[in-house]
Amino acid sequence: MQILTPHVYWAQRHSEIFLRVDLSDAKDLDISVQENNTLQFKAQGHGAKGDNEYKFSLEFREPVRTEINHKSTQRQVDIKIRKQEERWWDRLTLQEKKPLFLAPDFDRWLDESDAEMELQAKEEEKINKISVESRVRKDPYLGLKRGYLFMYNLVQFLGFSWIFVNMTVRLFILGQDSFYDTFHTTADMMYFCQMMAVLEVINPLLGLVKTGFFPAMIQVAGRNVILFVIFGSLEEMQNKPVVFFVFYLWSTIEIFRYPFYMLACISTEWKLLTWLRYSLWIPLYPLGVLAEAVAVIQSLVIFDETRMFSVPLPALLGGSLSFSYTLQIYLVLMFLGLFINFRHLYKQRRRRFRSRKRKVQ
Numbered sequence: 221m222q223i224l225t226p227h228v229y230w231a232q233r234h235s236e237i238f239l240r241v242d243l244s245d246a247k248d249l250d251i252s253v254q255e256n257n258t259l260q261f262k263a264q265g266h267g268a269k270g271d272n273e274y275k276f277s278l279e280f281r282e283p284v285r286t287e288i289n290h291k292s293t294q295r296q297v298d299i300k301i302r303k304q305e306e307r308w309w310d311r312l313t314l315q316e317k318k319p320l321f322l323a324p325d326f327d328r329w330l331d332e333s334d335a336e337m338e339l340q341a342k343e344e345e346k347i348n349k350i351s352v353e354s355r356v357r358k359d360p361y362l363g364l365k366r367g368y369l370f371m372y373n374l375v376q377f378l379g380f381s382w383i384f385v386n387m388t389v390r391l392f393i394l395g396q397d398s399f400y401d402t403f404h405t406t407a408d409m410m411y412f413c414q415m416m417a418v419l420e421v422i423n424p425l426l427g428l429v430k431t432g433f434f435p436a437m438i439q440v441a442g443r444n445v446i447l448f449v450i451f452g453s454l455e456e457m458q459n460k461p462v463v464f465f466v467f468y469l470w471s472t473i474e475i476f477r478y479p480f481y482m483l484a485c486i487s488t489e490w491k492l493l494t495w496l497r498y499s500l501w502i503p504l505y506p507l508g509v510l511a512e513a514v515a516v517i518q519s520l521v522i523f524d525e526t527r528m529f530s531v532p533l534p535a536l537l538g539g540s541l542s543f544s545y546t547l548q549i550y551l552v553l554m555f556l557g558l559f560i561n562f563r564h565l566y567k568q569r570r571r572r573f574r575s576r577k578r579k580v581q
């Protein structure tokens with residue numbers, strides 16, 4: 221029996237070499253890497269010259285590991301050999317002249333930069349897998365937390381949408397007259413939503429969201445002072461047009477903010493919604509605080525007249541200290557709060573759009 225050389229096709233990656241030996245139904249395989257860094261191949265099979273014993277040897281360009289991975293199929297023998305060092309080789313063999321039986325395996329062939337990209341993609345995939353696995357392992361309650369947040373955001377979204385739609389419809393039907401009974405038609409829902417919003421201060425404390433505790437506190441406390449103390453406790457304030465402006469400005473941002481959070485809970489993003497969530501506050505926040513300041517100023521006289529919440533003082537000091545003094549201090553705090561939250565939202569906006577830009581690049 222003649223001993224022949226089969227056709228061998230090769231390709232490489234930074235860490236390994238792939239050889240495809242064109243031999244079908246190969247048996248009695250004897251494949252090894254000798255100490256002189258040479259691959260010895262011998263097998264019985266069906267090749268270009270029919271059934272025969274085929275053999276070849278290849279002295280590699282650089283050291284390889286001696287362990288070999290091979291698989292014989294009906295059509296070919298696949299061999300995988302690991303390089304000793306992860307490096308790109310400019311050719312397979314030590315000898316410069318390519319053996320006649322050797323050719324590139326174009327099914328697997330990649331040039332160096334493509335192989336680097338493939339390597340990078342594999343690395344990224346590995347890192348992503350590890351980070352997802354470790355997140356799931358670290359936090360077995362992730363699903364529960366997301367479910368809770370989704371429901372919370374959904375309820376808030378429905379509440380604020382109801383207020384917004386109700387006010388808009390009344391504005392179209394009644395025109396300016398609708399300004400005067402905003403409180404009586406929407407206050408219950410606003411009470412409900414704003415009481416629920418206390419959870420927005422608790423959520424970051426429990427580590428459920430990445431929001432800063434302080435900005436959330438300023439936001440919730442600021443609104444609740446206006447809603448419960450100024451509008452809720454003074455009947456004289458309840459039919460003033462300022463209620464309309466305050467409620468309308470609050471609900472306008474919330475009908476975009478809560479759906480944005482809902483999508484975040486299911487790892488989804490709508491670009492337009494994200495843009496609205498991180499842009500609408502620019503006009504709405506100062507207008508909202510301005511409307512709230514008008515409400516506080518209008519209430520000062522009423523608190524002075526009714527002496528509601530006034531602090532009793534000895535007769536020598538005038539009998540009582542009107543709550544309006546506290547509110548005057550609060551007015552200053554409001555603009556301080558506006559500054560803190562404006563800066564916070566500005567940073568959030570930059571972070572959000574900068575990271576999106578980076579992802580696009």
Ligand SMILES: CCCCCCCCCCCCC/C=C/C(=O)SCCNC(=O)CCNC(=O)[C@H](O)C(C)(C)COP(=O)(O)OP(=O)(O)OC[C@H]1O[C@@H](n2cnc3c(N)ncnc32)[C@H](O)[C@@H]1OP(=O)(O)O
Binds near residue numbers: 369
């Ligand atoms: C000692 C008491 C002092 C009191 C002093 C009071 C002074 C008061 C002065 C101020 C008064 C303000 C009154 C308010 C007026 C108005 O509202 S006017 C209308 C316009 N208003 C707005 O635009 C503000 C809307 N509100 C907010 O944006 C927030 O409440 C905020 C706290 C101010 C900022 O939000 P924040 O959560 O920090 O930013 P985000 O980028 O949206 O979120 C950060 C990450 O957290 C995730 N997340 C947050 N919440 C949730 C949630 N519920 N569900 C799911 N996920 C959530 C969010 O997705 C972000 O995650 P990443 O995208 O991965 O970063």
